[in-house]
Amino acid sequence: MSRPAEREPLIRLAGVTKTFGHDGVPVVALRGLDLTVHRGELVAVMGPSGSGKSTLLHIAGLLDADYEGTYQLDGRLMSGLSADELAPLRNRSIGFVFQQFHLLPQLSILENAALPALYARDRAPAECDRAARQRLEQMGLGDRLDHRPNELSTGQRQRAAIARALVNEPSLLLADEPTGALDSKNVAEILDLFAALHRAGSTIVLITHDREVASIAERIIHVRDGHTIDGVA
C-alpha cells in the first residue's frame, strides 16, 4: 500500500468554521477544522454526538454551503459556490449512504437507484435504468429490482442505497452511520461491502461512533468540540 503523502488529495478542508443559530444563541459546530482525505482512502470519522462530525459530512457532501473557511474537492474550490452550481457537482462527484437509507418509498429500488443518473441528464432514461440494474445486481439485489423499499430487509435496503450512491460513479462516497439501523448480521455484510469497494479503489469517508465500523478504516479521524484531534495519521 502506498503512503498517503504520495496520493493526491481529494478533500481538503482548511479552517472550516460552522456556526448555527444566527439570530438566537450562536452554537459553534465546527471551529477552524482542517482535514485532508486522499484519493483511494477509507477514512472513519469518529466522535461523540454533538462533536460536529455530521456537520463535517454535510459540508464535505456539498449539502451545506453556509460556512467559513475553504474547501477544495478534487482540486476545485467549493466554498463560495451557489446552490445551483453545487447541485450538479453533488450529483456527479458524491454518493451518499445514510443511516435511514433515505430511499423514496413510492418507487421501486430500480427507480430509486436510477434517480441520480436521471437527474444528471446526460444519459437516456433507458441507459440510466441499465446502470442502476447493473449496480443493484452487483449488490446482490438482481431479483428484487421491482420491489419497493418496505418490501425489503433493512440490509437489502442499505445495499440498494449503496447501489444508488454508486450509479453515477462518484469520486467520493460519504456514509453517515451506515450501519446504525442494521442488526449485527447485516452490519458485517455492509462493512464487507465497503471494504470491497475500498479495495476496488473508491474513496470512502465513514461517519460513525461504532469502533467495529471504524475498524475497517485505514485511518481514523477523531472530532471533538468542532475540530479534529488527530487529523493526520
Place this chain on the structure above:
Amino acid sequence: MAWPRLLLRFALEGLQGQRGRSLLTMLGMGIGTASVVAVVSIGLVGRDYVVSLIEGVGSNLVFAYGTGIGPNPTELSFEDLDLMRQRVRGMAALAPVLDDAAHIPIRGEPRVVAVLGSTASYYQVRNLRMTQGRFFTETEDENFAKVCVVSKELARELYGSVPLGEVYLRLFDLRFRVIGVYQEGVESAAALEKSEAAGLVAIVPFWTLKHVGNTRYVDVVYIQAQSPETVPTVVEDLRQILLSQYGNLDGYTIESLDTYLTLVDQVSDAITLGLMAIAGVSLLVGGIGIMNIMLVTVTERTRDIGIRLALGAGRRDILLQFLLEASILSLAGGVLGVVIGAGLPLWIGFVYDVAVPVSAASVVIAFGVSVLVGLFFGLYPARKAADMNIVESLSYE
C-alpha cells in the same frame, strides 16, 4: 425531450401517492371552471334572446306617439303626420297607425276586435310574416279598398283551421275581404308589450279606416330609418316637428329600438360581468384549494425533496416538478369543468329539444384561466419546495 417527460413522470408519481386528495382538488377546480363556462353561455344566450325579441319588432325602427297625459292635445294629429311625411330625412318607410275597434260575433258571442288602419309599408316596418295570403298594397290603400288582413289569433277564432278563400269580415257595417293572415316576426314580441298588432286584430288600409272609422288622431307613427346611422336624424327631425307644433314635448314620446338595444347590451354586459365575478370567485377558491393542497404536499414530502436534492436534483428540477403537479391538478379540473359546463347545457338542450348554444370562447377562456390559476397558485408552494434547506429536510420526520 426526455427531460420534460421525466419531470412529468416525477409529477405523476407524486400525484399518485395522494389520489383521493388530488381528485377532490380537481373537483374544486372543475366546479369553478364549469361555472365560468355556464355563466358566459347563459349571458350570451340571454342577450341573444332579448336582442332577437327587439329586432323581431322591426329593425332601425323609430316610433312616436302621444301618451294622452299632459297639457298639449297629447295625440298626434293628421297635420303632424303630413309634416312627418314631408320633413323627416333619412327614412326608408313610414307607417302611421289608426286605432279603432269593432264588435264581431264569434261563435255567437260579440267580441271586441282591434281594427288598425295603416299603410302598405306597415308590413315591412313591423316585420310581419304572412302565414297565408298577402298584405294589402299601396294602390288598395289609395283606392279605399275594403280589404283586411287578420292576425293568426283572430283567424283561428273566426275560421278555425279553414284555409283562406272568399272570406269576408263585417266591420263598421261594411264587408271587408280577408286577403291574408299574419303573425309577428317574433311571436314573443308581444312579451315586450309594445305591439298593437298582437291579439284579436284586423288591419285595414289607412285611408279606408280614416273614412269609415271614428278615428280623430293618429295612434302611433312608425318610421323605419334607412340605416342605423340615420336613426338619430329621424329622431331629431321628429322632435323638431313636434316642437314646432306644440312648443314642447310634454305628452309625446319618441323612441327608437336602438335605445332598447343599447340598454340590453348594457344590462347584459353588467349581468355577465357580475356573474363572471361570482364565477371568478369560485375559480379563486379552486386555486386556493390547489395552493393549500400543494403546501400540504410539499410539507409532507419534505424528506422526499431533501433526498432528491441530496442526489443532485437542481432547485429548478424541484420547482418544475411541483409546478407541474399543480398544473396537472388545475388542468384536469379545467377539463372536468368544461365537460360539466358545456355538457350540462347540451344535455338540457337534448332532453328539452331546445338549442342551448355553448360559447366556444367561454370554453377556451375557462381552459386557459384554469391553467393560469394552477401555475399562479402552484408557484408559491413550488418555490417553497425548491428553496428547502437540504440538511434540515433530510432529518424531517
